[in-house]
Amino acid sequence: MTDTTLSPADAFLRDPCSPWLLLAHLPGLGERRWQAILDHLPDPSELLTLDPASLRTIGLPPLARAGVLAWQQGDPDHPAMQDAQACWHRLKDQAIQVIHWGQPDYPSALRQIHGAPPVLYLKGQRDLLSRPQIAIVGSRNATRSGLDHARQFARALAERGFVVTSGMALGIDGAAHQGALDVGGTTLAVLGTGVDVVYPAAHRGLAAAIPESGALLSEFPPGTRARAGHFPRRNRIISGMAQGTLVVEAGLRSGSLITARLALEQGREIFAIPGSIHNPLARGCHQLIRQGATLVESVQDIEEQLAAWGSPAPAPAPAEEEPVVPEHLGAEAQAVFRALAFDPCSTDDLCDRTGLSADALLQAILMLEMDGLVLTVPGGYQRA
Structure with missing residues (x-):
């Protein structure tokens, strides 16, 4: 039973997640410095027990060192401690789950990437994070054909048991999420905001529907608003969570190509759907194909490439040579x-x-x- 006589600060400090929330709120602890911590400490939470000299040795900046000292002294007034405690209260109020590096169900695929976040925040079904995933990304200003492709591939992949992962942006991302939901499948939306912040506003209905069978996931604490710099960081999680990334439509300067590049660096498969030579949104896909991405015309192309992962999805039903023509048509x-x-x-x-x-x-x-x-x-x- 919870001791109701505890002060809010004491209740926070007694929670097993509180050290990780502080780590996530230390100023200046970006991807590079977090990776340096992982390289030095088998248990990253040991950072909070180190003396100042050891903290300097692993490159922790002064403000972050001050935050660690505040933790060691139990100082609730330090800004990092206050931020972590405020986050903890918001998590409790909104039933948002914490997944941190020290837990066994932290996504194993994500552990393999450079600079994986120490803490993730989740609304929805936690168990799907361990299931096979395919990322589907593409242009925010997609053509009707591109949207149809994204939705159809997402449906087919979801029916084969894959979690469809994307970033809930307008265009291809939204179509992919909706395609998975259409067939009762699961979809994971990795956000560049807190999981309690809907962005873009047009996807309010999608954000409400996804947690019922899928999940919203972010490395940003609840309440975090959209900022331009958040989305490239989000992309490394999209590609890192998935066995492969399918690019549906992308211009030559599309952010989807950043996701594809990250997938390549992370040792993941890259797939691209070709398009018309007259469509500017096909040029990014054509560039990926020239650079070695798998040209995709059907879901079978993806499954064949992923067989090397050792857990191929269930075999699809045999394709029909001729379309079934509805008899009620004239x-x-x-x-x-x-x-x-x-x-x-x-x-x-x-x-x-x-x-x-x-x-x-x-x-x-x-x-x-x-x-x-x-x-x-x-x-x-x-x-x-």
Whole structure:
């Protein structure tokens, strides 16, 4: 039972997570210095027991050393102690979970990367962090075709048991998360804010839905607002958590290429979906393919590449050679459906393939769109 006579400061100090929350709030403890601590100490929480000379030896800056001294002296008024205690209260109030380096369920894949964060904050299903993951990333200003690809690949990967991981940005990220949710799968959103801060605001509904079966994850304490520098840091966690990263659409200066580069440095697989040579958002994917990324046309391409990890996903059902044409469609709509493929097809080409007049063709396409069987895309129409 909790001793209700304890002061808030004493209750904080007695929590097993409190040393790790202080480590996470020490000023100047970025990726490089945290890695230096990992290189010197088998148990990083031992940092809080070191004398000033030892702290200087491992490169801890003066303000961080002062924070450690405040911990050793039990000084609740030091700013780092106050920040850690305020975070602890927010975690309790909002039922946010802490995952720290000293716990056995800290993600094993993340332990392998350079500068992995000492503390993670989570809302949702903690157990999914140990499951196989595929990251799906891409442009915030994606084309309709790119959004469809992201959603379809996320659905297929989720159905095969993968956790679909992304950054909950607009565009490809959001489509990937939604695709996994569409089929009752699991998805992990790694945030550049606190897990209690919705960014972008347009994804408020997505942020509420994900923790039901998936999780929101961040290295930033609750209440942290979006800042430009947070998102490159977030990207290393997205790629580090996953066995591979699939880039759907990306310009040559896209942040998704940063994620792909980090995945390469972390020894992960990189996948890219090719696109039209006229689409600027395909150029980043084409560059990745030239540099050795696996060209992806189907989920099977990803599964084959990941077989080397020793835990291939369940085999998919055999692909059908011919599309199943819904019987309720009229003859003209059936003819158009058979003529369509997964690449855009113009109305002129469809008229040639089906022998229909333009008016009859457009009427058939309207019926197919109402059934969700056809998509309007740049260049014409394609099968959904």
